[in-house]
Amino acid sequence: MALWRGSACAGFLALAVGCVFLLEPELPGSALRSLWSSLRLGPAPVPAGPLSPEGRLAAAWDALIVQPARRWRRVAVGVNACVDVVISGVKLLQALGLSPGSGRDHAVLHSRSDLEEAFVYFMGKGAAAERFFSDKETFHDIAQTASEFPGAQHYVGGNAALIGQRFAANEDLKVLLCGPIGPKLHELLDDNVFVPPESLQEVDEFHLILEYLAGEEWGPFKAPHANRFIFSHDLSNGAMNMLEVFVSSLEEFQPDLVVLSGLHMMEGQRKELQRKRLLEVVTSISDIPTGIPVHLELASMTNRELMSSIVHQQVFPAVTSLGLNEQELLFLSQSASGPHASLSSWDGIPDVGMVSDILFWILKEHGRSKGRSSDLTRIHFHTLVYHILATVDGHWANQLAAVAAGARVAGTQACATETIDATRVSLRAPQEFMTSHSESGSRIVLNPNKPVVEWHREGITFHFTPVLVCKDPIRTVGLGDAISAEGLFYSEVYSD
Numbered sequence: 001m002a003l004w005r006g007s008a009c010a011g012f013l014a015l016a017v018g019c020v021f022l023l024e025p026e027l028p029g030s031a032l033r034s035l036w037s038s039l040r041l042g043p044a045p046v047p048a049g050p051l052s053p054e055g056r057l058a059a060a061w062d063a064l065i066v067q068p069a070r071r072w073r074r075v076a077v078g079v080n081a082c083v084d085v086v087i088s089g090v091k092l093l094q095a096l097g098l099s100p101g102s103g104r105d106h107a108v109l110h111s112r113s114d115l116e117e118a119f120v121y122f123m124g125k126g127a128a129a130e131r132f133f134s135d136k137e138t139f140h141d142i143a144q145t146a147s148e149f150p151g152a153q154h155y156v157g158g159n160a161a162l163i164g165q166r167f168a169a170n171e172d173l174k175v176l177l178c179g180p181i182g183p184k185l186h187e188l189l190d191d192n193v194f195v196p197p198e199s200l201q202e203v204d205e206f207h208l209i210l211e212y213l214a215g216e217e218w219g220p221f222k223a224p225h226a227n228r229f230i231f232s233h234d235l236s237n238g239a240m241n242m243l244e245v246f247v248s249s250l251e252e253f254q255p256d257l258v259v260l261s262g263l264h265m266m267e268g269q270r271k272e273l274q275r276k277r278l279l280e281v282v283t284s285i286s287d288i289p290t291g292i293p294v295h296l297e298l299a300s301m302t303n304r305e306l307m308s309s310i311v312h313q314q315v316f317p318a319v320t321s322l323g324l325n326e327q328e329l330l331f332l333s334q335s336a337s338g339p340h341a342s343l344s345s346w347d348g349i350p351d352v353g354m355v356s357d358i359l360f361w362i363l364k365e366h367g368r369s370k371g372r373s374s375d376l377t378r379i380h381f382h383t384l385v386y387h388i389l390a391t392v393d394g395h396w397a398n399q400l401a402a403v404a405a406g407a408r409v410a411g412t413q414a415c416a417t418e419t420i421d422a423t424r425v426s427l428r429a430p431q432e433f434m435t436s437h438s439e440s441g442s443r444i445v446l447n448p449n450k451p452v453v454e455w456h457r458e459g460i461t462f463h464f465t466p467v468l469v470c471k472d473p474i475r476t477v478g479l480g481d482a483i484s485a486e487g488l489f490y491s492e493v494y495s496d
Contacts, residue, residue: 054468055422057448058411061404061465064452068398068492074174076255077164078246080237080262081179082205083188084157084477085146089119089210089229090218092146100219107302108268109133109231112142119229123212125345126225127327128476130300132232132268139233143206155477156188157207158237159261159297162478166485168192173489176253178246179262180205180236194253198245207232209477225384226473230300237265240277247284257488258288260319261297261481263310274306278313285318293320293493294375297484298328307335316366317374320493323484326350326383333358338365339438350383352433353441356462359390360436363460367392378491382406382467382483385428389463389487393456397492400452403463406487413482414470422468429466 051059093116103121106114109131122129133139146152156165164177168190175193182204186195207230214226236242240262250258263281266274285294296319301307310316311332324332326346334341339357359379367376369392377395380403381388387410389403408420415424427448435441435455444453446466453464 052422053427053448054420054425057427057451057466057468058408058420058422060449060451061408061420064404065401065408065490066398068401068490070492072173072257072489074176074253074255075164075167075257075259076176076178076246076250076253077160077167077259078178078262079160079240079242079260080265081156081158081161081177081181081185082207082232082234082237083182083184084155084207084209085143086153086155086209086211086228086475086477087146087149087151089123089212090216091151092142092149092208092210093119093218095145095149096142100221103221105129105302106131110135112138115142115231119210120218120221122227122229123216123218123223124221126214126223126227128227128229128300128325129327130230130264131302132234132238132265134233134268136233139231143208146208147206154184154188156185157209157477158205159299159481160259161185161189162481163259163261163297163485164193165190166482167489170489174253176249176255178242178249180242196245196249198249199242201236205232205234205236207234211476213473226476228476230477234265235268237262238268239273240266240281243277243281243284247287250288256292258292258294259297259485259488260285260294261299263296263306263315264299264301267301267303267306271305275309275313278309278315282314282318285315291495295319295321295323295484295488297481298322298324298332299480300327301331304331304335307332311336311366316362316376317372320375321378321380321488322362322376323380323382323480323487325381325480326355329355329358329381332362338362349385349428349430351437352386352388352430352444352464353435353437355381355383355388356390356435356441356457357438359388359462360457360460363390363392364458368395380406380484380487382410382480384467385469386430386464386466387483387487391461391463393459393461395494397494398490399461399463400454402487402490403465404452405490406483407465407467409482409486410479411468411470413479414473414476416474420468424472425468425470427466428469435462 098116104117106118168175177193178199184204210229212223216223338361340354368374377392379390387407389399
């Protein structure tokens with residue numbers, strides 16, 4: 001009798017849960033699964049109908065993302081660091097008494113008017129950009145207004161600090177960070193980040209991050225995507241003051257991976273200083289023991305001569321890996337006379353075949369080969385809706401997992417979730433694309449169940465995956481740095 005009562009009770013509860021599902025079809029599946037499992041009635045019923053493409057893609061990623069056979073133990077990161085003050089761009093400019101005029105780009109900002117014009121120019125395109133503000137007093141006035149503005153938030157900033165912070169989330173990794181680190185930034189850093197005493201300074205460097213939402217309007221301008229406009233009057237990072245401290249710290253720290261960033265900050269320096277500093281960068285990298293890979297993270301630039309120098313003055317051959325986005329990739333090609341350099345800008349989503357052509361050209365012209373003494377063997381390209389990892393064959397492993405992990409973190413960090421929430425992201429990558437435009441490439445049809453596509457071209461392997469774009473992003477700053485760090489974390493380099 002007791003057994004019969006137990007079975008009847010279980011049947012009644014199962015019926016009740018079924019009724020809940022029928023009456024409340026919009027109830028989250030996680031809630032139903034939790035209720036079912038709490039009753040210990042066996043596996044939860046799966047709602048009828050196929051999973052969404054976003055859900056299938058996220059599940060496929062989870063199955064593909066595996067740890068490399070040999071993992072990093074100690075990662076050294078330098079040399080740009082600051083405090084990011086994040087604020088609504090439109091609200092700050094309104095508080096400064098500015099009105100939207102005609103959008104216009106400025107390589108260097110000299111006034112509030114320049115700031116307003118550059119901000120609306122990039123807001124109208126939905127594109128990220130970073131500029132140097134030349135007037136110290138005006139910048140400090142704007143920075144004070146921004147810092148005290150209701151809702152302004154202070155975060156770890158600077159590519160190196162953000163990459164170090166992302167690596168530090170892995171407790172089994174030891175992370176060294178060198179950069180101009182003031183008291184506020186030191187307070188914000190993860191406890192797992194070690195800062196050498198020589199990197200500490202009395203005053204923080206501040207960068208202002210003006211964010212805008214997808215669809216946000218100001219005057220005649222409407223943002224097609226959520227993004228941000230960054231500006232600063234940053235002299236410590238601009239002069240790369242911590243480069244020597246960084247390199248001198250490596251001998252004691254003994255990293256098995258080095259990440260370098262901050263070259264773009266030199267745009268505010270005179271040409272002679274830029275050339276001198278680049279030579280010192282190359283010398284410093286050459287002092288790093290052979291066999292330790294060096295990743296260079298690029299960022300938004302406007303000085304073609306500086307970019308050309310970075311490409312040609314032995315910086316590219318001295319590093320092992322690059323990280324960059326669509327603006328930086330096209331600007332690099334324009335500065336160094338690469339493929340598709342006649343394009344003034346991308347028309348919407350960057351064409352996959354054109355991106356692939358430029359990545360191929362970089363590795364063929366400046367990467368490692370039998371006739372060239374270059375260390376460059378890997379490029380991690382990221383844009384809003386897809387990522388590509390391009391590698392010279394025979395030097396890197398686990399890149400399928402690495403590109404998937406980089407794309408996954410873009411969706412989780414933008415939405416501020418621990419895992420991909422398929423209801424909060426959308427699949428916007430092209431459903432079909434060609435792998436090249438300069439030769440007869442293959443036509444690829446996207447399949448969410450197999451989200452990483454691989455192709456080969458003259459000894460170079462490409463791994464492509466879509467990104468699940470957050471519909472209502474919480475924060476866009478630092479996504480590129482998190483993507484590069486996550487991709488590196490899952491990468492494995494072969495010993496020479």
